[in-house]
Amino acid sequence: MSQATTAGYDALLLISFGGPEGPDDVIPFLENVTRGRGIPRERLAKVGEHYHLFGGVSPINGQCRELKAAVEADLAAHGLADLPVYWGNRNWDPYLTDTVRRMTDDGVRRAAAFVTSAYDGYSCCGQYAQDIERARAEVPGAPEIDKLRVYYNHPGFVEPFVEAARAALADLPDDLRDGAHLVFSAHSVPLSQPGRELYQAQLEDVSAYVAEHAAPGRPWRLVYQSRSGPPTQPWLEPDIGDHLEDLHAAGVRAVVNVPIGFVSDHMEVKYDLDVEAAGTADELGLTFRRAATPGTHPRFVSMVRELVQERAGTDRPALGSLGPRPDTCGECR
Structure with missing residues (x-):
């Protein structure tokens, strides 16, 4: 694997929000999401009814598994099969800290992080950057992790x-x-x-x-x-x-x-x-x-690889009038 084609990264980390995967997970998941905000349990139970309409299962974890598999296939098709893809969530298993610990145990030194949120703003970008910092602080010897840029106009x-x-x-x-x-x-x-x-x-x-x-x-x-x-x-x-x-x-x-x-x-x-x-x-x-969301659309999947590779070059495609965003999102933390 050429370091030039992966910008010096030896792993790709997919980071998402997380969601319950069964009825017993719903309230604990919502407690994770709202921790520190003083939301009454009866309000959580009311929101939980939305999940119970779908068997207590959020679609998001299944979608992350599908995206991870699609990204792995795309990497392999472009000669990057030996760039491992990891996945960690903010609010449910697999938790980001646990994933960073596994990456450390596997000997990962430097990883690019792709977040399943396309825009700037605290909850879309800055909070995920903080999640990465927090997870690394909890894992001795954690790899360097660079959050890939905001891609809403890619x-x-x-x-x-x-x-x-x-x-x-x-x-x-x-x-x-x-x-x-x-x-x-x-x-x-x-x-x-x-x-x-x-x-x-x-x-x-x-x-x-x-x-x-x-x-x-x-x-x-x-x-x-x-x-x-x-x-x-x-x-x-x-x-x-x-x-x-x-x-x-x-x-x-x-x-x-x-x-x-x-x-x-x-x-x-x-x-x-x-x-x-x-x-x-x-x-x-x-x-x-x-209308459908991007999900595992082939163009969206290939974008993940392109965002990693662009860190080694200068080509940063962007549609619309605002231009590509920088790699950091410090202004929204």
Whole structure:
């Protein structure tokens, strides 16, 4: 394996949020997610009902396994089969610290870390950088771990959304397609969260790019979903449900939801969009289609390898108007 082709890394680390894998895991998982925030247990039980609709299993761990396998196959196809791929989570097994300990035991010296979150902002970027620092501090002799750059406007993330938006529009009935609106959605965050302005600007920029290349001239708007804070705390708006009501009142008959803020179909997509938002649309009489997330799209999978390899060179592709992001995300910690 050439050091030039892997930028001197001897391992790739996939880092994700984690999720329960059975009914008994749901409340302990939610306790991990909300630790230190004083969330009442009855509130956790209410949120847990979303997971129980899916057998107590979040899709995210299965999706990480699929992504890991796809990345390993892509590396092998490009002569990099001996670059091992590890996986660790913030909130559930396999925990990141345990994975870093295994990497240390395996003799890994320097690893690149790919996070399943595409944007800047504290919860998307800065918190993962802190997770890496914390895990390394808990493991004597831990390898050096470099978090790969934010990739929200990398062609490997954007092009699958263009393709998916076109496919969702094509799936609408012929008599509704021309008048359908695009509704881009992303996880809401508090207005006070570090990096929020950059997060919002990136979402607007990539949404505009996807709208223009998937359906030029079609009406679109960026909205937010999955809010979890107290009503007194200002969060990014409008909420997707409120926007669907506004579209219905304006006489719109069909929408295509593009979950631009998400890498894969985890719970915020499968429940908050496929159940809640789709249910709201149904009640309003709006025809609703949801575009696919990148998941294990071949272009997204190859992007992971490209992000590692670009650390050895200068080519950093980026679509839209904001340009590629630097390797560090210190401004959003």
